[in-house]
Amino acid sequence: MQEPTFLILASVADQPLHGYAIVRAVAELSGGDVKLRAGTLYGALERLAEQGLIEVDREEAVDGRLRRYYRITSSGARSLETEIARLRRNASAAESRLRLSFGGGAA
Amino acid sequence: MTGLERRYHRLMFAYPAGYRRGHATEMVTTLLEMADDGQTRPTRGDAWDLLVSGVRQRFRLPSGRPLLYVVAVLVTLIGGGFGAAAGSWAATSTMADLPSQAGIESLTRQIAGDGSDFHTSRISTPWTVTFADAGIDAGAAWTPDAARRTLSADGWELGSIQPRSGVTSTWDPVTGAQISQELRGSSFEATRDGLTMDVTAYVSGEHGQILLTASPLDNGTLLPLVIAGAMLGLLGGWLLVAAGGYRLRSSSRPRLASALTALAVVALAVPAFAFWVNVWRVAGTSDDPIYTVHSALSPDLYWSYGWPWMLVELSVAGLLLAVGAWFALRGRSVPSPAQLPA
Structure with missing residues (x-):
């Protein structure tokens, strides 16, 4: 799973969000490192929806403009858990090796 | 707004x-x-x-449909084949036309210095441009020099004379014995206004025969247009399947659309394969008459196990099936979110 996809999935893990809210959530989750543009965001949302990892929660009209809210599916939650476990495992392995080399200086 | x-x-x-x-x-x-x-x-x-x-x-392509990738590759190749054929047709339409039958006869008689028993035919093959063959009987005194002078005077550019020799057999009308006669011959090429002629003459005893083959010259557009057509066809084929794949998701008759698509692919794969074989010929040779791609659709047999017009019939059937599949892909009406109240 690519980082933007992981962050988008994580951003809708606790509540349904619309496009702009996802962009802000992803920036917050990544500490400002990942700033999604709209084309990239909706390309990822399309793929995630096709894979059944997210789905449309509801649509709203704000000032005559459409806002569509996305929520994570149970399949998406499982994928996210798997990815979190994988990243955690990799991070732990990397940290262990670093400690072996530098005697615990990287805690 | x-x-x-x-x-x-x-x-x-x-x-x-x-x-x-x-x-x-x-x-x-x-x-x-x-x-x-x-x-x-x-x-x-x-x-x-x-x-x-x-x-x-x-x-x-839509996710989760691995078969669609197979269809996309096949349709892309089919599109490339048909695109190459279209490019080939466009290129040959810019080349010189063959002279009419009367024009071929006039040229042949000019070369022969009149002659007798003229015959000609236009030959189309599934691999080459259409070319003309002609033959005429001439006297034993014929030499290429007089013919070359008149052709040169008419603006034809002439290649060098290549000697031809051989032996022919005939029967003595009195004794019935077989007699071998030496053949003296020559050939040369002549080009003018985008046309090329191969002139070959044989003389034996009291008899001479002149053979002529006329065909258009490649004006340099064939290979570039074939490549351009193939590239556009490849691109169009992939885009078509990508668009069709998304239409399939909302199609009200997905099974019908899939069945028609499969039949169309099967029907079109055969002429597309012939087109690609011809592309290989076009890319690999510069012999006269020039090889073309779209000539696979000529009524002649492309493969001995086929039948005349087979590739044309399969192309038409395949295209009709493809159009049918596209209409079957038309989806249910999906509510558009475009108009929302303020």
Whole structure:
């Protein structure tokens, strides 16, 4: 799973969000490192929806403009858990090796 | 609608129509929310991102349909074959026309210094341009020099004379014994106005015969147009399946559309294969008469186990099936989010 996809999935893990809210959530989750543009965001949302990892929660009209809210599916939650476990495992392995080399200086 | 909103909507045309219907309004809402206060134009980064994402969306196949990738590869190759054939046809339409039958006769008699028993035929093959063959009987005194003088005077550029020799057999009308006679011959090439002629003459005893083959010359457009047509066809084939794949998701008759698509692919794969074989010939040789791609659709047998017009019939049937499949892919009406109350 690519980082933007992981962050988008994580951003809708606790509540349904619309496009702009996802962009802000992803920036917050990544500490400002990942700033999604709209084309990239909706390309990822399309793929995630096709894979059944997210789905449309509801649509709203704000000032005559459409806002569509996305929520994570149970399949998406499982994928996210798997990815979190994988990243955690990799991070732990990397940290262990670093400690072996530098005697615990990287805690 | 503000100027910024209008510009964002304009950029959405990078996306396929089906995607625009489903997502354009929502995406423009997000873009407007992301825009800075007082911003009147999309940033260069946003414009580039929308253009790239839109084009990428046009090439995307729907996820979770592995068979669609097989269809996409086949249709891409079929598109490339037909595109190469279209390029080949376009190139040959810019080449010189063959002289009429009367024109061929006039040329042949000019070369022979009149002659007798003229005969000619136009020959089309599934691999080459159409060319003309002609023959005429001439006297034993014929030499190429007089013919070359008159052709040169008419503006034909002449190649060098190549000697030809051989032996022919005949029967003595009195004794019935077989007699071998030496053949003296020569051949040369003549070109003018995009046409080339191969002139070959044999003389034995009291008898001479002149053979002529006339065909158009490649004016340099054939290979570039074949390659350009193939590239466009390959591109079009993939885009067609990408668009069709998304239509299939909302099709009211997906099984009918899939069945018609499968039949169309089977029917069109045969002529497309013949076209690709001809592309290989075009790329690999420069012999006269020139090889072409679209000539596979000539009524002659391409393969000995086929039948005349087979590739034309399969092409027409395949295209009709493909059109039918496209109509069967027309979807149920999906509510558009474009018009929402304020």
